[in-house]
Amino acid sequence: MSPLFFLPFLLLLLLPIAVPAAQLRPGHYSETCPEAESIVRDIMKKALVKEPRSLASVMRFQFHDCFVNGCDGSMLLDDTPTMLGEKLSLSNINSLRSYEVVDEAKEALEKVCPGVVSCADIVIMAARDAVALTGGPDWEVKLGRLDSLSASQEASDNIMPSPRANASSLIDLFAKFNLSVKDLVALSGSHSIGQGRCFSIMFRLYNQSGTGRPDPAFEPKYREKLNRLCPLNVDQNVTGDLDATPLVFDNQYFKDLVSGRGFLNSDQTLYTYPQTRTYVKQFSSKQGEFFKAFVEGMIKMGDLQFDQPGEVRRNCRVVNHRPVNTLWNLGGMNPTF
Ligand code: HEM
Numbered sequence: 372m373s374p375l376f377f378l379p380f381l382l383l384l385l386l387p388i389a390v391p392a393a394q395l396r397p398g399h400y401s402e403t404c405p406e407a408e409s410i411v412r413d414i415m416k417k418a419l420v421k422e423p424r425s426l427a428s429v430m431r432f433q434f435h436d437c438f439v440n441g442c443d444g445s446m447l448l449d450d451t452p453t454m455l456g457e458k459l460s461l462s463n464i465n466s467l468r469s470y471e472v473v474d475e476a477k478e479a480l481e482k483v484c485p486g487v488v489s490c491a492d493i494v495i496m497a498a499r500d501a502v503a504l505t506g507g508p509d510w511e512v513k514l515g516r517l518d519s520l521s522a523s524q525e526a527s528d529n530i531m532p533s534p535r536a537n538a539s540s541l542i543d544l545f546a547k548f549n550l551s552v553k554d555l556v557a558l559s560g561s562h563s564i565g566q567g568r569c570f571s572i573m574f575r576l577y578n579q580s581g582t583g584r585p586d587p588a589f590e591p592k593y594r595e596k597l598n599r600l601c602p603l604n605v606d607q608n609v610t611g612d613l614d615a616t617p618l619v620f621d622n623q624y625f626k627d628l629v630s631g632r633g634f635l636n637s638d639q640t641l642y643t644y645p646q647t648r649t650y651v652k653q654f655s656s657k658q659g660e661f662f663k664a665f666v667e668g669m670i671k672m673g674d675l676q677f678d679q680p681g682e683v684r685r686n687c688r689v690v691n692h693r694p695v696n697t698l699w700n701l702g703g704m705n706p707t708f
Pocket residue numbers: 424427428429430431433434465466467468532533534535536541558559561562564565566567568569570571613635637
């Protein structure tokens with residue numbers, strides 16, 4: 372039979388398999404890769420020892436992944452000559468970091484159960500682990516996501532909020548993802564760990580809303596401290612802590628907002644606006660309420676999925692290749708083209 376006979380089937384195989392959004396469930400890998408969750412947790416423990424901040428950096432991935440075309444690992448894809456990925460988008464460039472921690476988790480998983488655990492699920496597990504390992508709540512995650520076949524810088528640019536955002540625009544943005552005002556405030560509590568750059572607060576320190584003045588919501592001593600960290604001529608990659616206890620996941624972030632010590636405008640605005648202020652006050656006095664709302668928010672955010680074709684990437688930075696030769700060899704055939 373002529374090899375050409377197989378061509379139509381071959382082309383079918385080459386097409387990414389279009390599937391409806393996968394059913395997410397706890398313990399999705401219990402049969403196919405029972406150690407998946409403990410492998411990811413171990414990598415996160417190592418990251419904590421190596422560079423404590425990297426846990427915050429990895430936790431942030433869940434937000435930047437899930438808001439742009441659903442939780443599909445798209446933000447992990449490197450740019451290619453034909454595709455501008457999300458790594459260089461406005462919110463991500465010179466800002467998202469610690470991609471190598473996800474790479475390490477992927478490598479460890481590929482050794483034990485190759486081709487099984489998606490990068491999108493690694494992000495979800497690692498975000499949960501980052502919170503649990505820094506003193507926050509621990510919870511069961513739903514798994515079974517597939518990795519996207521592409522990424523979109525434009526989508527990221529259009530969706531991800533600016534550090535200048537006010538509470539009313541953040542409420543609107545989160546509502547588009549079916550996330551409530553309470554979810555918004557609780558999820559912002561992720562800024563209980565990690566750091567931000569001077570770049571993200573210069574306008575707030577020196578020219579809030581084009582007034583030539585600092586944001587009046589600053590507590591003066593805190594503003595002076597930030598003025599010293601970020602003088603007008605500073606290298607704007609210099610970083611400052613997002614709350615007073617940047618390595619501990621706790622409700623200090625909300626206490627800081629109540630006392631005018633929020634780092635980003637998007638943080639402090641949650642206390643300025645009446646609609647969000649109620650939750651900030653509540654979470655600042657009751658850590659348990661914060662943890663409960665945070666877990667709910669993370670699970671809801673992790674549920675964001677779009678109907679799109681997917682795969683389990685072998686390397687989180689690139690989509691899998693499907694070269695014709697490989698397929699023939701897999702089928703045990705050895706045609707000569
Ligand atoms: C509500 C809207 C949000 C805005 C406007 C926002 C914005 C930012 C900005 C500007 C930074 C600092 C980036 C830099 O200066 O390089 C940052 C850091 C961070 N964000 Fe958000 N964020 C938001 C929500 C979230 C959510 C929902 C999460 C996760 C659930 C999250 C997790 C983090 C973490 C952990 C860091 C510190 C990262 C590190 O130390 O590397 N953020 N965010």
